Amino acid sequence: MKRPIPKLYRGFRDIFAEDLMMRREMIEAIRAVYERYGFSPLETPAIEYVDILGKFLPESETPEGGIFAFLNENDEWIALRYDLTAPLSRVVAQYKDLQRPFRRYQFGPVWRLEKPGVGRYREFYQFDFDTVGTGSLIADAEACCIGCDALEAVGISRGQYIMKVNSRKVLNGVLEKIGLIEWDARKQIIIDKKLPRCQTTAPDSNASDNTVNCGGLTADKPVSYFDVLRTIDKLDRVGMVGVRELLTKGRKDPSGDYMPGLNLDADAVNTIENYLTCRVESRSQTCDLLAEIVGDSQVGVEGIAELREIDEFLRALGYDEDRVIFDPTVARGLAYYTGPVFEATLIQQSIGRTLLSDNQSTNQTGVSDLPSDYPTGSVFGGGRYDNLVERFTGQKVPATGGSIGVDRLLSALKYLRRGKDRNSIVQVLVTVMDKRRLTEYQLIAQELRTAGINTEIYLGGGGIGRQLKYADKCGIPLVVIAGEDEFVRNEVEIKDLQLGMKLAEEVEERNEWLKDRPAQFAISRDKLVESVSETLAGYSLV
C-alpha cells in the first residue's frame, strides 16, 4: 500500500504562529488606517465564474492561463480569484442600490498559477481599498496618503519608503506623440494604431520559429501600445540601455535569451528616453518638463493637469517630496488603469544590505548572501480604473484604489524587527509536578484564563526539566510551578524564563545555575493572577 508523502504543492506554503501573529498585527494596523479614511469592510468568495474575472481567451471556450480554473458540476468554468478588484466590480455591478461612492476594504488570499519565485507565491494575500463611483482626484490623492499612512502605521518609517506617482494619461500622451496611439477624447478611449515592424531575427538564431521564448512578441507582428508599455516597465531590470535596445534592435540578456526589438525609429526612442529620464525632485517642475515632452497631445495635457491637481491636494495635507514623488517610469504593468497610478517601494538601503551584517549565512566566496525572502519590488500599488465596471453594466463607473502586498511587506517587517525575542501566543505554562493534583493545576490555569492570560497546561510526558525545556523551546515567557511543597505552604512558584535566559549568560557551573533558581520566586496562592499580570506587564507586547 502506498503511503502519501507529506509535501506541499509548488508555490504554496504553511504559515506558522510567529509569522501569523506578526501578520495579524500588521493587518490590524492597516485596517485602522483604512477605517480612519472611511472605508468599510467587505468579503467576497474565493471562487468566481471565470467570465466575471474576465479571463476567457478571445474566441475560445477555455480560460486563459495564469489562473486556477475548473469545470463545475454544470460544466461551467469557475476559478479562484486572482485579485480583489474584479470581484469588487462584480459586487458594484450586481448590487445596484449600493450608495456611491462605494468605499470598501478587503483582506484575503488570491491565487495565481504562475511560476513562484523569491517572495512570490501562488497563494498570497492582498489588502485592498477602493473608492467606486467618483472621478474626483481627491480619491487618488487620498489613496497615496493612505498608502503612506499604512506603511508608517506598520513601522516603516518615513525615508524608508517612497510613494511614486505617475499618470497613464501622460504615458499615453507620449505614445500618441510618437504616433503609436490616437486618443479619442469624446469616448475617452485609446485607438491602438500598431506600427508595422520589419522582420527582425536574432543575429545568431538558426531557429526558424521566432515565436519561441519571445513572450508573445514575434518578429513580424505589428508593434502595439502594450509592447511599449511592457518595455518601459522593464526599466528597473534592464536599465535605460536595455530599454533602448528593446525599443529598437532587440536585446540579448545575460542568460543568452534573445528578445526581438520593437524597431521604433530614432525620434520615437529619443522621445521615450526623454520622458523616462525627465524627473526632478519637485513635483510641479516634473510636470513642467512632462508638458514639454507631451506637447499638444490631448491625453498628455489632460494627464498633466490631473497630476498638478493631485500635487496640490498632497501639498495641502503635508505629503511632500520626502514621501510622494512624481515618477514617469512607473507603468504598473498592463492593468486596467486609466489615469493616475502609484506604487510605493521600500528604500533598499534602509531595509536591505546594511542590516545584514550579523546573522546571515555566507556563500563560498565569503560574501554575505541576501536572504531568500529579501524584499524586492513594490509593497503597495494602485491607480484609477474608470472602465472596469463597464464590462458588466455598459456604464462608465469611475473608480480608484490601492492594494498592499501583504507578504512582501511582512518579509520586510521581519527584517526591521529581526533580533527581537521570539514570542509565543501562550503567555504562561502551568507545569504538572504531581499527577494527583491535576484538578489544582486546572484551577490555576482557569484562574489565569479568566483574567485574560493565555495559559497552557503541560500535557506531555516527562519531569519538570522536560517541561521547562518545552516552555523554553516554545518561547513561552512564564512558567507556574507547584509541587507538594508549594501546596502545603499554599504557594506557587513563578519562573520568568526570559529573564532567566539573560541571567544564564553569566553562569557556567550547573550547580550554581540550579542553586540560584534564577528569575524564580514563590508567592502565596491567592496572589497568583496579580503577580503573573505584573510580570507579564514588564514585557513589551509588540
Place this chain on the structure above:
RNA sequence: GCAGCCGUAGCUCAGUUGGAUAGAGCGCCUGACUGUGGAUCAGGAGGCCGGUGGUUCAAGUCCACCCGGCUGUACCA
C-alpha cells in the same frame, strides 16, 4: 514557455580515479544533575544516496530518460 545549475539523514553538506557494513556538524530523543531551561559530558534514533532503465565483476559515483528544486528570462489581469 525557454535556458543554465542542482537532487546523499529533519537542516547544512562531505563522500577519493567507480570498490566492501553510507559520514560529519547542527537539530531531535534518552540519561548524568534528588523538583528546574542554558552550558558540559555520555549514549541513541533517523538514509530505496529523487525515480526508472542501461553500462560494468562492481554504481551514491558513468550514460539516457523522467520527476522534483533553484536561478535567470518571458508572461503576470
